[in-house]
Amino acid sequence: MKLTLWTYEGPPHVGAMRIATAMKGLHYVLHAPQGDTYADLLFTMIERRNHRPPVTYTTFQARDLGADTANLFKDAARDAFARFQPQAMIVGASCTAELIQDDPGGLAEALALPVPVIPLDLPSYSRKENFGADETFFQIVKALARPMERTKAVTCNLLGPTALGFRHRDDVTELTRLLGTMGIAVNVCAPLDATPADIARLGAAHFNVLMYPETAETAARHLEKALNQPFTRVVPIGTHATRDFLAEVATLTGLPLPAETGLRQPWYAASVDSTYLTGKRVFIFGDGTHAIAAARIAAKEIGFEVVGLGAYNREQARPVRAAAKTYGLEALITDDYLEVEAEIARLQPELILGTQMERHIAKRLGIPCAVISAPVHVQDYPARYSPQMGFEGANVIFDTWVHPLVMGLEEHLLTMFREDFEFHDAAGPSHHGGKAQARAETPVAAVDASGGDTSAKMKGEDVASGEVIWLAEAERELRKIPFFVRGKAKRNTEKFAADRGVTAISIDTLYEAKAHYAR
Amino acid sequence: MSLDTPPRGCSDTPVLKERGQREVFCGLTGIVWLHRKMQDAFFLVVGSRTCAHLLQAAAGVMIFAEPRFGTAILEEKDLAGLADANAELDREVARLLSRRPDIRQLFLVGSCPSEVIKLDLARAAERLNATHAPHVRVLNYSGSGIETTFTEGEDACLEAMVPGLPATQDEGLLVVGALPDVVEDQMLGLLAAIGVPNVRCLPARRSSELPAAGPRTRVALVQPFLGATHAALVKRGAQPVSAPFPFGAEGTTLWLHAVAQAFGIPRDRVEAVIAAPRARAERALATVSETLRGKRIFFFPDSQLEIPLARFLARECGMVPVEVGVPYLHRELMGPELDLLPEGPVLSEGQDVERQLDRVRTAQPDLTVCGLGLANPLEAEGLATKWAIELVFTPVHFYEQAADLAGLFARPLRRRALLTPEAAE
Numbered sequence: 001m002k003l004t005l006w007t008y009e010g011p012p013h014v015g016a017m018r019i020a021t022a023m024k025g026l027h028y029v030l031h032a033p034q035g036d037t038y039a040d041l042l043f044t045m046i047e048r049r050n051h052r053p054p055v056t057y058t059t060f061q062a063r064d065l066g067a068d069t070a071n072l073f074k075d076a077a078r079d080a081f082a083r084f085q086p087q088a089m090i091v092g093a094s095c096t097a098e099l100i101q102d103d104p105g106g107l108a109e110a111l112a113l114p115v116p117v118i119p120l121d122l123p124s125y126s127r128k129e130n131f132g133a134d135e136t137f138f139q140i141v142k143a144l145a146r147p148m149e150r151t152k153a154v155t156c157n158l159l160g161p162t163a164l165g166f167r168h169r170d171d172v173t174e175l176t177r178l179l180g181t182m183g184i185a186v187n188v189c190a191p192l193d194a195t196p197a198d199i200a201r202l203g204a205a206h207f208n209v210l211m212y213p214e215t216a217e218t219a220a221r222h223l224e225k226a227l228n229q230p231f232t233r234v235v236p237i238g239t240h241a242t243r244d245f246l247a248e249v250a251t252l253t254g255l256p257l258p259a260e261t262g263l264r265q266p267w268y269a270a271s272v273d274s275t276y277l278t279g280k281r282v283f284i285f286g287d288g289t290h291a292i293a294a295a296r297i298a299a300k301e302i303g304f305e306v307v308g309l310g311a312y313n314r315e316q317a318r319p320v321r322a323a324a325k326t327y328g329l330e331a332l333i334t335d336d337y338l339e340v341e342a343e344i345a346r347l348q349p350e351l352i353l354g355t356q357m358e359r360h361i362a363k364r365l366g367i368p369c370a371v372i373s374a375p376v377h378v379q380d381y382p383a384r385y386s387p388q389m390g391f392e393g394a395n396v397i398f399d400t401w402v403h404p405l406v407m408g409l410e411e412h413l414l415t416m417f418r419e420d421f422e423f424h425d426a427a428g429p430s431h432h433g434g435k436a437q438a439r440a441e442t443p444v445a446a447v448d449a450s451g452g453d454t455s456a457k458m459k460g461e462d463v464a465s466g467e468v469i470w471l472a473e474a475e476r477e478l479r480k481i482p483f484f485v486r487g488k489a490k491r492n493t494e495k496f497a498a499d500r501g502v503t504a505i506s507i508d509t510l511y512e513a514k515a516h517y518a519r
Numbered sequence: 520m521s522l523d524t525p526p527r528g529c530s531d532t533p534v535l536k537e538r539g540q541r542e543v544f545c546g547l548t549g550i551v552w553l554h555r556k557m558q559d560a561f562f563l564v565v566g567s568r569t570c571a572h573l574l575q576a577a578a579g580v581m582i583f584a585e586p587r588f589g590t591a592i593l594e595e596k597d598l599a600g601l602a603d604a605n606a607e608l609d610r611e612v613a614r615l616l617s618r619r620p621d622i623r624q625l626f627l628v629g630s631c632p633s634e635v636i637k638l639d640l641a642r643a644a645e646r647l648n649a650t651h652a653p654h655v656r657v658l659n660y661s662g663s664g665i666e667t668t669f670t671e672g673e674d675a676c677l678e679a680m681v682p683g684l685p686a687t688q689d690e691g692l693l694v695v696g697a698l699p700d701v702v703e704d705q706m707l708g709l710l711a712a713i714g715v716p717n718v719r720c721l722p723a724r725r726s727s728e729l730p731a732a733g734p735r736t737r738v739a740l741v742q743p744f745l746g747a748t749h750a751a752l753v754k755r756g757a758q759p760v761s762a763p764f765p766f767g768a769e770g771t772t773l774w775l776h777a778v779a780q781a782f783g784i785p786r787d788r789v790e791a792v793i794a795a796p797r798a799r800a801e802r803a804l805a806t807v808s809e810t811l812r813g814k815r816i817f818f819f820p821d822s823q824l825e826i827p828l829a830r831f832l833a834r835e836c837g838m839v840p841v842e843v844g845v846p847y848l849h850r851e852l853m854g855p856e857l858d859l860l861p862e863g864p865v866l867s868e869g870q871d872v873e874r875q876l877d878r879v880r881t882a883q884p885d886l887t888v889c890g891l892g893l894a895n896p897l898e899a900e901g902l903a904t905k906w907a908i909e910l911v912f913t914p915v916h917f918y919e920q921a922a923d924l925a926g927l928f929a930r931p932l933r934r935r936a937l938l939t940p941e942a943a944e
Contacts, residue, residue: 001591001607003563003615010572033631035545035664038573040892046576050899052892059541062634062665076540083873095567096631096665099598124567126595 006337006357008312008375012122013094014039015132018215019140020090021053021163025195026140027086028055029077031069031097031104046378047164056080060097070102077108081115088144088196089113090136092120116196118143128335130214130287130313133162137191138218144196147227148203154253155185157205159220159231160212161192166290166374168192170387171211175236178390179209181258182249203227207252211235211389214287214313237293239265239301239394263391265398269302277402281488283308283349285332285340285358286373288316290388292323294353294372297397299327308332308347310340312355337361348487351405356380366483368404372397406484468497474505492517528858532866534848539871542890543821543846544908545664546672547630548577552912553676554587556697557722559623562588563615564662565608565640566630577908587622589615593632604638605646612647616655623654623726626676629661656683656726668846670744670822670911673697677721680729681751684721687731691717692778693757695749696742699914700724706741706765706917712792713779721748732757737781739774741765741916743856744823746849763855766824767831767921768800773855796918803922804835810929812837814885817878820844820870821890821907826853828888828910828924830860836925840864841882844875886928903931 009015013030020028021043030036037057043049058076060069077091091104105119118139122132137160158175161168169192176186187205188198202208202223208231210220220231230252236245243260250257268274282304284294288311298304310332311320317333324331332343341361344352352362352369356377362369371380372388387393470478481489489510496513497505547570550562564570571590591611596602608627616622625647627640640659647657660679662672677695692715698706703720710718719730732738734756740749743764753759762777763770772793779789816838818825825845832838842865867875872893879887879902887897887904894904905928915924 001565001593001597001602001604001611003589003611004568004571004592005586005589006575007568007571009568011568013569014572033545033664034541034543034668035547035573035631036569037540037542037890037892038544038548038576040542041890042576044893044895045891048895050895052896057540059539060665062663065635065665079539079873095569096635099632099635123595124569125593125598128568 004336008335008337008355008357009129010039010042011095011124012127012129012132012135013092013120013124014042015129015134015215016090016092016120016122016136017043017053017055018129018133018162018164019136019191020055021049022161022191023054023194023196025087025197026054027080027084027089028053029073029080029089029091029104029108030055030057030094031073031092031102032057032059032094033096034059034061036094036096043163046376047381048378049163053163054084054086058097065100069097069100070107073102073104073107074111077104077113078111081111081113086115086196088116088118088140090118090120090140092122093124095124098124116143128313130315133215134218134315137162137216138222140191140196140199141202141219142222142226144199145202145223145227146200148201150206151185151187151204153185154183154255155187155205156249157187157202157208157223157229158189159208159210159223160214160216161189162212162215163192164374165192165212165215166371166376166380167386167388167393168212170385171389171393173385174387174390174392175209175211178236178242178246178258179249181261182246182253182255184249184253184255203229205229207231207249209249213289213316235289235293236389237290237393238297238397239263239391240296241293242390242394260391263394265301265391265394268395268398274302274402277405278303280304280350280405281307281347282351282353283344283347283358284372285310285312285352285354287311287313288320290373292316292319293388295323295327297394298353298401301394302398302401304351307349308343310334310343348491350484350488351401353401367487368484370401370404406482468494468503468505470505471507474507474510477507477510489514527862529860529862529864529866530854530857532857532862532864535865535867537867537869537871537874539869540873541668541846541870542819542872542892543870544577544669544890545573545631546662546667546669546675547573547628547664548669549662549672549676550574550588550628551577552697553673553722557624557724557726559621559725560587560626561615561619561622561624562626562628563612564588564590564628564630565633565638566590566593566628567632568592570630570632587619593636598636604636605643608638608643609647609650612651612657616651623656625651625655625657626679627657627659628676629659629663631663631665634661634663634665658683670742670824671747671846673742674745674747677745677748678751680721681732681748681755684729684755685731687733688735689717689731689733690735690782691719691731691737692782693719693721693730693732693736693738693752695721695738695740695745695752697722698741698916702914702916702920705919709775709792709796709917710778713775713789714784715778715782734758737778739778739781740852741774742824743827743849743852746852749852761855763830763859764827765916766827766924767835768797768804768918769835769859770827770831771800771917771921772797793918800918800921804925807922807925807929808836810932811925813839814932815839815841815882816928817841817882817884817887818843818845819872819875819879819887819889819893819907820846820867821888822911823847823849824907824910825888826856826860829864830856831924832928833861834859835921836928838886838928841884842867842875842878844868844870846870886932888928903935905931 043053091108108117210231223229234245236242291311295306295309306327309324312335321331337357352358353372493513597604629640644657644659658679660675736757738752738757739760760781762774765771765774829840829843844867848868887902897904914920
């Protein structure tokens with residue numbers, strides 16, 4: 001038993017729903033009690049889908065348990081087939097139905113429906129959403145894809161985009177365009193917008209592009225083995241990764257590298273206005289694939305310092321740990337959001353790149369934040385074209401990450417005129433909306449814009465101060481430091497003091513520390 | 520508007536009973552508002568990752584640093600008997616309470632998986648009470664989807680509190696149902712002015728304000744989904760007040776009169792108190808209902824508020840209910856409402872969502888009230904919708920909110936007219 005407040009991933013059957021909802025002509029019959037239909041609203045509300053997920057829930061009740069839940073399942077499956085006439089069905093159980101052990105696969109087989117019926121075995125009490133998506137897609141591919149003659153021209157399949165994915169729709173468009181510049185057409189994109197008939201003709205492609213290992217790695221490995229289709233290992237998020245990806249495709253196909261078009265990110269990062277980005281301390285957390293990609297971009301393409309890197313999906317723990325090591329870090333692999341919050345509070349980064357959860361943590365701690373990975377909320381399904389992959393994705397990422405920060409010249413002005421009554425740090429970056437609050441004339445002692453950490457305090461650990469105390473005048477001086485670097489200054493000073501056995505921080509200690517950490 | 524019973528209400532209307540896929544939340548969802556209402560309570564769901572995910576999705580955004588609810592997620596080893604689930608639960612509760620010393624009431628909330636594996640949360644609550652009383656009272660109820668639908672979770676929660684209410688011999692009124700604080704205060708003001716003695720609320724905002732119940736306690740419900748709590752209080756000897764629910768000016772008036780009558784308070788005293796707020800409500804309603812008059816409305820089953828709301832919209836806003844679906848029909852509590860609801864709509868109980876969708880497509884109502892899973896798909900098909908869950912999350916009871924309640928239904932129609940003027944007549 002494990003106490004959870006917020007979860008990064010849903011149960012595995014929600015992963016199966018992400019596959020079913022992405023596809024067309026497929027129907028999912030889910031043995032589940034009333035209430036499990038909540039999952040529909042993830043798709044219709046958060047992603048604003050204009051169709052219900054193609055899922056039939058058997059909706060068994062307590063009174064059915066002693067009686068005949070198996071027949072309930074059979075009726076539901078038969079009715080769903082008659083009503084929706086799918087090309088194929090997937091059948092399975094949610095967490096409660098798993099306990100009553102009705103065997104949806106066997107029951108569906110007994111119906112002898114005239115279409116392929118693919119049983120799913122998704123252990124709800126040990127696995128989670130990404131596993132559910134990956135396993136479901138693999139089972140569908142295994143059941144339907146057969147070896148076949150390759151297309152004359154070089155083609156590929158795009159594997160992995162699902163419903164409720166982070167920018168999957170736009171990534172597909174961007175990669176299709178990018179591969180088009182090499183003369184490579186997309187044979188099938190799956191699961192997004194694919195029918196079971198499309199899955200059956202996956203084998204016509206010369207190779208597979210594995211877009212998201214979280215949802216399609218097992219299927220890609222199966223196709224490599226069963227259909228002899230190689231797949232790409234590089235996930236093209238960021239300028240460098242996109243170039244590596246194109247090189248990988250060129251090697252696989254023997255086609256020449258295309259000319260780069262539309263890439264602005266490297267020049268934007270090189271332009272002098274971006275100098276202020278140098279060495280900004282970022283904390284990165286998300287699914288393994290997006291977190292690793294974000295760290296590479298942050299460190300190599302924007303010039304940030306990566307101070308924390310982690311992922312919530314244990315399946316990707318190994319590559320995330322390896323990536324973290326290259327930045328001299330120990331990866332944070334956890335799905336406990338309080339643990340992530342405590343780590344962020346401890347590190348006091350200047351920017352957080354994370355999920356919807358980290359967005360909330362950032363808001364509480366007063367740290368700028370940009371979203372890089374699922375799970376995300378409705379505002380991260382933008383109306384505009386906004387990919388993460390390819391060269392346009394690199395442009396989008398640059399804009400998205402820089403936006404939450406105070407801009408270079410403004411940063412200087414804030415430092416110079418920190419006492420100005422309307423141009424002070426509680427006013428926030430000037431290019432963001434919202435009314436600037438007038439600065440309180442006498443600073444309130446308890447208020448600290450770097451953010452206290454309530455939950456950590458509740459655990460009885462005072463993360464920030466330790467044994468060191470701040471003398472009043474030093475604390476006043478600290479408050480004069482702009483909010484976006486105050487957390488770092490506080491942390492550095494305290495570490496400096498602690499390392500030297502100083503227990504009371506004076507103004508001198510503060511500036512000694514500043515000199516010590518100067519770079 | 521008339522307070523007369525229409526020549527024929529819906530009391531004798533045959534009910535279409537449906538069985539099939541239900542597009543309704545389970546009772547766990549009630550935690551989303553109950554944990555805000557009871558400020559020193561924590562709700563610990565004993566369930567699966569699905570339960571945690573449901574609460575997170577139903578809560579919309581994760582706005583709380585540390586919400587006063589959580590899920591003790593059952594894991595493989597709990598099910599395989601490798602771990603003693605009770606020992607695990609005790610450990611998690613102890614951890615939780617040591618971290619949240621502000622918590623005075625802890626609800627262990629049963630879920631589908633905990634019910635199916637027959638984890639006895641009543642005994643667990645007893646055991647934990649022995650450890651943590653008197654600082655924390657531990658109670659239990661089930662919010663599982665196999666037993667409860669959406670708002671029935673609040674019913675189960677309040678029912679669980681009934682045995683722990685202190686006894687009293689005093690005359691008084693117990694108002695049952697979680698109301699937003701501002702509405703509760705308005706109601707208490709009205710009842711005080713009318714002269715109703717000793718008014719208390721269940722649930723109370725804090726555990727120290729727990730109301731008492733006894734043979735001279737009158738019980739009035741402000742929410743239509745509290746049948747089990749109602750029965751438990753009556754079983755303790757309290758006397759029920761039968762009335763329509765206080766939605767709209769008419770519902771509020773009838774509810775207050777019924778309460779006053781139970782205490783032998785003369786009608787003219789009530790009339791004197793309500794004259795001004797009632798006139799205000801009617802004035803405000805007259806404006807809002809212009810958008811609604813003559814429009815046809817279809818209710819999917821959701822919160823159990825459907826019948827009282829259909830009555831309000833039909834009688835005070837001039838809408839025409841086409842179908843009124845409810846998760847279940849509680850004849851006794853709904854009696855006064857069915858008497859008032861004008862004859863005409865199909866009354867349906869339970870759900871087969873596919874067949875109901877067929878009916879709504881045939882009916883082509885002007886407004887469809889449904890859950891969040893159906894709203895956008897129906898909008899995409901050209902039907903205007905109102906999300907039912909907003910009706911439970913918004914202050915809608917009593918006079919001052921009557922026009923706001925009507926406004927919730929008018930807004931989707933006004934919005935449509937704004938965005939596609941050519942589609943609106």
